[in-house]
Amino acid sequence: MSLAIRVIPCLDVDAGRVVKGVHFENLRDAGDPVELAAEYYRQGADELTFLDVTASSSHRQTMVDVVARTAEQIFIPLTVGGGVRTPEDVDSLLRCGADKVGVNTAAINDPTLISRVADRFGNQVLVLSVDARRERGEQHTQSGFEVTTMGGRKSTGIDAIWWVKRAEELGAGEILLNSMDADGTQQGFDLEMIRAVRKEVNIPIIASGGAGKAADFPPAIEAGADAVLAASIFHYGKVTIGEVKDELRRAGYTVR
Amino acid sequence: MTSVVVFDYGFGNVRSMVRALANLDLDVTLTSDYRQALEADGLVVPGVGAFAACMEGLKQMSGDRVIADRLRAGRPVLGVCVGEQIMFERGLERGHEAAGLGLIGGTVDLLDADVVPHMGWDTVDAAEDSVLMRGVERERFYFVHSYAAMDVRPADLSRLQIDFGDAPERVTWCDYGRSRFVAAYERGPLFATQFHPEKSAEAGAQLLRNWVSTF
Numbered sequence: 395m396s397l398a399i400r401v402i403p404c405l406d407v408d409a410g411r412v413v414k415g416v417h418f419e420n421l422r423d424a425g426d427p428v429e430l431a432a433e434y435y436r437q438g439a440d441e442l443t444f445l446d447v448t449a450s451s452s453h454r455q456t457m458v459d460v461v462a463r464t465a466e467q468i469f470i471p472l473t474v475g476g477g478v479r480t481p482e483d484v485d486s487l488l489r490c491g492a493d494k495v496g497v498n499t500a501a502i503n504d505p506t507l508i509s510r511v512a513d514r515f516g517n518q519v520l521v522l523s524v525d526a527r528r529e530r531g532e533q534h535t536q537s538g539f540e541v542t543t544m545g546g547r548k549s550t551g552i553d554a555i556w557w558v559k560r561a562e563e564l565g566a567g568e569i570l571l572n573s574m575d576a577d578g579t580q581q582g583f584d585l586e587m588i589r590a591v592r593k594e595v596n597i598p599i600i601a602s603g604g605a606g607k608a609a610d611f612p613p614a615i616e617a618g619a620d621a622v623l624a625a626s627i628f629h630y631g632k633v634t635i636g637e638v639k640d641e642l643r644r645a646g647y648t649v650r
Numbered sequence: 651m652t653s654v655v656v657f658d659y660g661f662g663n664v665r666s667m668v669r670a671l672a673n674l675d676l677d678v679t680l681t682s683d684y685r686q687a688l689e690a691d692g693l694v695v696p697g698v699g700a701f702a703a704c705m706e707g708l709k710q711m712s713g714d715r716v717i718a719d720r721l722r723a724g725r726p727v728l729g730v731c732v733g734e735q736i737m738f739e740r741g742l743e744r745g746h747e748a749a750g751l752g753l754i755g756g757t758v759d760l761l762d763a764d765v766v767p768h769m770g771w772d773t774v775d776a777a778e779d780s781v782l783m784r785g786v787e788r789e790r791f792y793f794v795h796s797y798a799a800m801d802v803r804p805a806d807l808s809r810l811q812i813d814f815g816d817a818p819e820r821v822t823w824c825d826y827g828r829s830r831f832v833a834a835y836e837r838g839p840l841f842a843t844q845f846h847p848e849k850s851a852e853a854g855a856q857l858l859r860n861w862v863s864t865f
Contacts, residue, residue, distance in 0.1 A: 396772070396773075397768070397770050397771070397772045397826065398770055398771040398772070398790060399770075400769075400770050400771070435851075440770065440771055462665075465665060465666060465669060466669055469666070469669075469670055469673075469848060469849060469850070469851050469854060469855065470792070470849060470850075470851055471792060471794070471846075471849050488663055489665065490665070491663070491665050491666060491669075492663075493663055493666065493794075493849065513700075514699070515698065515699055516698050516699035516700060516732075517767070517796070518698065518767050518769065518794045518795065518796070519698070567767055567769070567794075568767075568769065596764060596765055596766060597765065597766070597767065598765055598767065598769050598770075620765060620769070620770070621770070650771045650790050
């Protein structure tokens with residue numbers, strides 16, 4: 395009898411279609427987001443995450459429609475991220491059916507966005523998405539992990555561990571921790587990074603990046619994650635939500 | 651057709667609640683209109699965010715009056731998440747105390763656990779003879795909250811001229827971290843859940859059906 399580990403498929407959406415690329419490049423089309431969301435719901439997904447990968451203003455309405463159509467038929471929590479810059483952006487996503495909103499680059503540019511969103515909508519709606527990697531000698535960080543933007547292409551020089559602590563203080567409700575070193579490798583989650591973040595924050599951590607097989611998931615929980623997120627391995631049917639849950643159950647973790 | 655009003659006072663992911671209820675073939679209206687909220691067969695009071703802000707918002711739309719008037723007349727009310735918490739006497743948040751509706755005795759306080767918010771699918775310890783939990787006693791429900799009511803004490807409802815008579819109090823509990831808190835409360839026409847039935851897939855739909863069956 396305890397809280398279940400959450401298994402969360404992530405649907406990267408561009409112009410109303412699901413895409414997923416290795417290291418965020420070479421995007422490949424993997425279908426209709428609403429259809430895919432419904433399939434994951436049937437498979438037993440605990441939550442769904444939509445990431446608007448381009449988040450251009452011309453596609454904003456398309457994303458709002460996708461979220462609204464999904465929320466019409468799927469009664470599990472839905473997180474939407476990508477291009478969220480203001481509390482008004484958060485408001486419009488919540489109104490069309492999102493339960494939580496992912497914030498990334500805009501919070502790096504202006505950390506007060508976190509507190510402004512948390513004060514208005516509660517900290518549980520704000521998922522801070524962090525694209526972190528080991529520093530590459532350009533700018534030294536104390537923890538050795540740095541925050542990147544542009545899908546890992548641009549270094550910010552900000553210490554990733556300092557940043558997640560700061561975000562928690564400002565009112566983030568959850569951390570979506572994307573390891574840019576592990577992302578796309580399918581070699582397993584970045585356990586060292588998960589442990590480093592777990593030591594410093596008391597809000598839930600969603601581990602992301604690197605899952606290649608069902609056996610990769612339990613170690614992420616062992617390292618301190620409360621939830622696990624993956625995209626392409628689910629989309630291409632390499633592993634099902636059920637197989638991940640079976641593997642977690644075998645490792646002694648509670649799942650739904 | 652059975653009618654339900656989801657009270658619209660600017661707090662809560664009301665669209666999800668409206669869709670979940672509409673899926674049960676109910677006539678659902680999202681409004682803060684006093685008359686409609688009073689006359690509907692059922693009233694849902696959603697709520698997310700801060701306790702004090704929700705209370706203030708609710709009062710601004712005369713939600714406190716609608717709820718009390720309905721309960722006085724024995725008409726069902728369901729509070730969800732912070733909509734549950736404000737049914738209690740008091741809420742503590744970041745050291746500040748705010749008055750709730752006082753329909754249930756007790757205080758809403760910060761959860762004591764290693765990881766907060768309590769976020770995800772959890773089991774509950776269902777009250778014996780619970781109407782809400784009928785058939786879903788062993789299911790998991792979706793929680794997302796940092797605060798909760800840790801105890802239930804008798805409330806003085808005479809001030810509000812509400813009399814639940816000898817309607818039994820049914821409390822469903824949940825354990826998280828070092829806290830044991832109220833997951834669901836039922837007494838007469840008053841129903842409340844800390845978790846989100848509208849986000850709890852089939853189990854949540856069944857709970858809402860159970861509530862509607864009391865109309």
